[in-house]
Amino acid sequence: MIPPFFTVRGGFVTEAFVDFPAYTAGYGLSNGHIQTIFPHLMRRVDVPFQRSQLELPDGDFLTLDTLAQADRSAPWLVVSHGMEGSSRAHYIQGLAKYFYQAGWSVQAWNFRSCGGSMNRLPRLYHSGTVDDLNSVIEHVVSQHQAEQIFLAGFSMGGNQTLLALADPNLAAQVVGGVGFSVPLDLTSCAEELAKPAQRIYMKRFLKDLKVKIEHKARQFPKLVSSTGFDEIQTFHQFDERYTAPLHGFDSAADYWQRCSSKPALSQLQRPTLVVNADNDPFLSRQSKDCRCLERCKHLQLEIPMSGGHVGFARWRINKPLWTEMRALSFAQSLLQRNH
Incomplete structure (x- = not known):
């Protein structure tokens, strides 16, 4: 029986879904804001990542954090963090630890300017930075001879992950992926966060972001100015002034339209799970019902009533979270399907 706490839409229902229990909040943790903030402040997970640097074709670089199994035939998890996060975020560390203990190798990566090192070029990162994610996937294939790769992303990293999974040139080694708390419609989510x-x-x-813009203004004074930054109060203002011109978009509206993952859902190339909590304070209603799921044969959308944004908290906060167990269950089901 499908758990009653989910709204389910999509072209397939896996055994992993039917058998997997719904997220339920602990006593006192049912509020979406509490679920969002509590793990961010209180959770402590630490894994022994091996850090390296991946040089990119455009002269920039990405900071990588790796957990590799001794068994080189182990499947790989490639995981992407959220806006202004890093591979040190509790949700990345928690997911990496849980997958590694289950026998997976893990490749976490940091967006340009994240992870403790400022990147070289004027550009930073944005919701549609699929080129960098693809570079990480190519690195895992070429450097580690990965034969099975599962993608996972949170928030902005989830949007990038869905766009990568919809790319017709997606690497054959990718078996599928999952996105948690994904802003499927960037325009309405930016409006939601402006409230x-x-x-x-x-x-x-x-x-x-102010710290990074000030750094870029010192690096590239002819391209970037931090003057008047304190007057910015919304993503529309930030993206209009910085994200769009630094990354080749005409405007904030153009950026949001071209990089939202919602239109790409019908083009997904592999089985994909999206989990967006109904009480997520970051997400608009348009990111919880995409209105095109009948055409998305590879999409499984789950909308728990509760969970917050990249939260899904529990009182035993340093134990595996529901998101980590859900992701591994789905990933393992795809490996079994391919055998």
């Missing part, structure tokens, strides 16, 4: 109730999150994002 007063989400002001605490916007202030945090802008505080972190």
Whole structure:
């Protein structure tokens, strides 16, 4: 029987879904804001990543963190973090640890300017940075001879992951993927985060982004200016002034339209699970019902009633979270399907 806590839409229902219990919040943790903030503040997971640097064709680089099994035939997890996150984020560390203990090798990567090192070029990263994710996938194939790769992404990294999974040139080694808390429709999600109730999150994002813009202004004073940055209060203002011109978009609206993963769902090349909580304070209604799922044969969309944004918290916060167990269950089901 399908658990009653899910809204389910999509072209297939796997055994992993039917057998997997729904997320339920612990006592006192049912609020979406609490579920979002509590693990961010309180969770501590640490894994012994091996750090390296991946040089890119355009002269820039990515910082990689790797956990490789001694068995070179082990399947690989490639995991992408969220906006202004890094491979040190609790949700990346937790997922890496859980998959590694299950026999997987793990490749976490950091967006340009994230992970502790500022990148070389004027550009930073954005929701559609699929070229960098593809470079990481190619690296795992060529460097580690990976034969089976599962993609996972959170929030912005989830959007990138879905776009990569919809690419007709997706590497044959990729068996599928999962996205948690994915802003499928960037326009409406930016509007959602502009609301007063989400002001605490916007202030945090802008505080972190200000440091990077000031750094870029020193690196490239003819291209970037930090003057008046404190007047920015929304993603529309930030993306209009910085993201769009630095990454070749005409405007914030053009960026959001071209990089939203929602239109790409019908082109998914491999089985893909998307989990967006109904009480996620970052996501709009358009990211919880994409209105085209009847045409998305590779998509499985799950909308738990609760979970927050990249949260799905529990009181035993340093134990594996529901997201980690859900992702591994889905990934293992795809490996079994391919045998």
